[in-house]
Amino acid sequence: MTETRTLSGKDLAADIRSQVAADVKALREHGVEPTLAIVFATSDGGTRWYVSSIVKAAEKAGLRAIERQLPDDSTTADIAAELQRLANDDTVHGIILQTPLPVGVDGGALAALIPFGKDIDGINPLSAGRLVIGESGFAPATAAAVMELLRFHQVPLVGRHAVVVGRSAVVGKPVAQLLLREDATVTVCHSKTADLPEVTREADVLVVAIGRARFITGRHVGAATTVIDVGTNTDDAGNLVGDVDAGSVVGVAAALTPVPGGVGPVTTALLLQHVIAAARAVG
Amino acid sequence: MTETRTLSGKDLAADIRSQVAADVKALREHGVEPTLAIVFATSDGGTRWYVSSIVKAAEKAGLRAIERQLPDDSTTADIAAELQRLANDDTVHGIILQTPLPVGVDGGALAALIPFGKDIDGINPLSAGRLVIGESGFAPATAAAVMELLRFHQVPLVGRHAVVVGRSAVVGKPVAQLLLREDATVTVCHSKTADLPEVTREADVLVVAIGRARFITGRHVGAATTVIDVGTNTDDAGNLVGDVDAGSVVGVAAALTPVPGGVGPVTTALLLQHVIAAARAVG
Numbered sequence: 004m005t006e007t008r009t010l011s012g013k014d015l016a017a018d019i020r021s022q023v024a025a026d027v028k029a030l031r032e033h034g035v036e037p038t039l040a041i042v043f044a045t046s047d048g049g050t051r052w053y054v055s056s057i058v059k060a061a062e063k064a065g066l067r068a069i070e071r072q073l074p075d076d077s078t079t080a081d082i083a084a085e086l087q088r089l090a091n092d093d094t095v096h097g098i099i100l101q102t103p104l105p106v107g108v109d110g111g112a113l114a115a116l117i118p119f120g121k122d123i124d125g126i127n128p129l130s131a132g133r134l135v136i137g138e139s140g141f142a143p144a145t146a147a148a149v150m151e152l153l154r155f156h157q158v159p160l161v162g163r164h165a166v167v168v169g170r171s172a173v174v175g176k177p178v179a180q181l182l183l184r185e186d187a188t189v190t191v192c193h194s195k196t197a198d199l200p201e202v203t204r205e206a207d208v209l210v211v212a213i214g215r216a217r218f219i220t221g222r223h224v225g226a227a228t229t230v231i232d233v234g235t236n237t238d239d240a241g242n243l244v245g246d247v248d249a250g251s252v253v254g255v256a257a258a259l260t261p262v263p264g265g266v267g268p269v270t271t272a273l274l275l276q277h278v279i280a281a282a283r284a285v286g
Numbered sequence: 287m288t289e290t291r292t293l294s295g296k297d298l299a300a301d302i303r304s305q306v307a308a309d310v311k312a313l314r315e316h317g318v319e320p321t322l323a324i325v326f327a328t329s330d331g332g333t334r335w336y337v338s339s340i341v342k343a344a345e346k347a348g349l350r351a352i353e354r355q356l357p358d359d360s361t362t363a364d365i366a367a368e369l370q371r372l373a374n375d376d377t378v379h380g381i382i383l384q385t386p387l388p389v390g391v392d393g394g395a396l397a398a399l400i401p402f403g404k405d406i407d408g409i410n411p412l413s414a415g416r417l418v419i420g421e422s423g424f425a426p427a428t429a430a431a432v433m434e435l436l437r438f439h440q441v442p443l444v445g446r447h448a449v450v451v452g453r454s455a456v457v458g459k460p461v462a463q464l465l466l467r468e469d470a471t472v473t474v475c476h477s478k479t480a481d482l483p484e485v486t487r488e489a490d491v492l493v494v495a496i497g498r499a500r501f502i503t504g505r506h507v508g509a510a511t512t513v514i515d516v517g518t519n520t521d522d523a524g525n526l527v528g529d530v531d532a533g534s535v536v537g538v539a540a541a542l543t544p545v546p547g548g549v550g551p552v553t554t555a556l557l558l559q560h561v562i563a564a565a566r567a568v569g
Contacts, residue, residue, distance in 0.1 A: 135463075180418075186478040
């Protein structure tokens with residue numbers, strides 16, 4: 004039985020938020036009011052809850068936050084018009100386009116409308132490309148949160164084997180790029196991977212971002228594995244559950260981030276930090 | 287002793303070139319003269335040889351090719367001015383910025399000046415980002431050549447373990463993205479990887495792009511490994527040698543691309559194919 008360390012994100016998130024609050028104060032003294040705008044086009048309860056949690060966190064840190072809720076039947080052109088308004092508004096420093104978007108809307112075309120400097124959640128293809136090439140820019144906040152958690156808990160990466168399960172453009176792929184930048188050997192697995200447990204058991208660091216509740220179990224991890232659970236699924240009882248079956252992994256893996264209280268709060272805090280960086284770059 | 291299959295690139299390159307020649311003819315009949323421009327700022331013999339080999343291949347296929355040799359002491363601004371001229375020239379469909387660039391020149395800034403539609407070697411960060419996100423665009427020709435070779439020789443990829451050694455923005459990283467797109471499980475290794483042979487021996491497909499002559503030997507491969515050698519090094523005798531020590535790998539691995547005659551000719555042919563695609567998109 005391995006003693007599995009819990010890698011909480013709460014203290015780290017609190018640290019980032021208090022630094023953000025101090026930075027906001029300094030920026031205001033220079034006449035800059037750091038401002039975040041969140042665009043969404045759904046009345047889905049979960050999304051609205053998530054958006055308002057970001058707004059609350061922003062306001063608590065002294066940031067101005069603007070919610071732009073568009074109708075559920077918005078078209079690509081409707082959302083594009085809103086993004087262009089915000090792109091041209093010098094008082095807005097960071098823009099988030101929150102998913103899910105209405106069916107039929109061209110998310111790729113919309114992502115490209117968020118100016119690189121305001122793209123604080125790294126969804127513009129230019130942000131993605133600069134990440135690959137190693138140039139400055141905003142990584143998707145969730146991917147950045149995984150890296151900050153690993154750093155905060157002093158998990159070594161140089162030369163270690165990091166395995167990422169999931170290859171989405173918003174988590175899996177950017178996390179792989181960031182792990183590579185930190186000199187880890189990086190494997191990306193997905194639904195087509197043959198014998199997944201064999202691959203993941205060898206991982207020193209296992210990042211799970213597949214969007215399937217409790218998919219990763221004790222047989223997927225080794226005694227040396229640090230598991231980062233990016234999942235945010237809702238179970239039948241309405242509880243937030245990760246992609247990792249914590250009950251089965253605890254006692255087997257070396258360490259595990261909790262859900263909730265792991266990657267999530269760090270992600271929100273980093274979105275605010277990115278707004279500060281964006282405001283500084285133009286302020 | 288395994289019988290190691292030789293995966294030549296010559297027949298594939300010839301196929302692509304003859305298709306390009308046919309496409310050129312069709313485009314000319316529609317009044318479009320597909321044109322490639324190559325910008326370089328070095329008098330280095332190897333580079334000049336490489337550039338003129340592309341120009342010769344282009345002209346043989348009926349494409350117009352323009353060489354723009356700038357002085358060895360060109361600045362970022364000098365090269366930028368040339369790229370901007372070509373970017374604005376509607377008669378130019380594809381632009382290659384050939385390395386090495388003069389010391390101190392900002393290659394990243396220059397890459398971003400090649401318009402996305404003319405970026406036939408995929409060096410603009412937007413091209414890189416669209417590759418990650420899965421949107422259309424030109425992949426770096428060398429990375430695309432690796433994939434075409436695997437397809438031509440019917441090497442299966444779905445669910446197989448592909449290992450890429452090297453993480454450059456022009457080969458290793460884009461090859462990893464393309465392998466992932468084909469549903470391989472992909473591991474990226476590099477100079478900091480612990481126990482490289484242990485990782486590479488497990489590979490079904492091993493792509494080597496590290497720029498170190500004969501670095502990969504028999505102990506790095508398994509009997510099931512198909513080895514793609516992207517290396518183009520020059521040995522003391524002036525011969526072109528790969529990153530793989532063919533003498534040591536033959537008899538151990540399942541298959542190996544030769545150097546010369548493997549990835550190289552396919553890369554050149556694909557650059558021409560990309561010019562056709564770029565000309566079609568605007569013609």
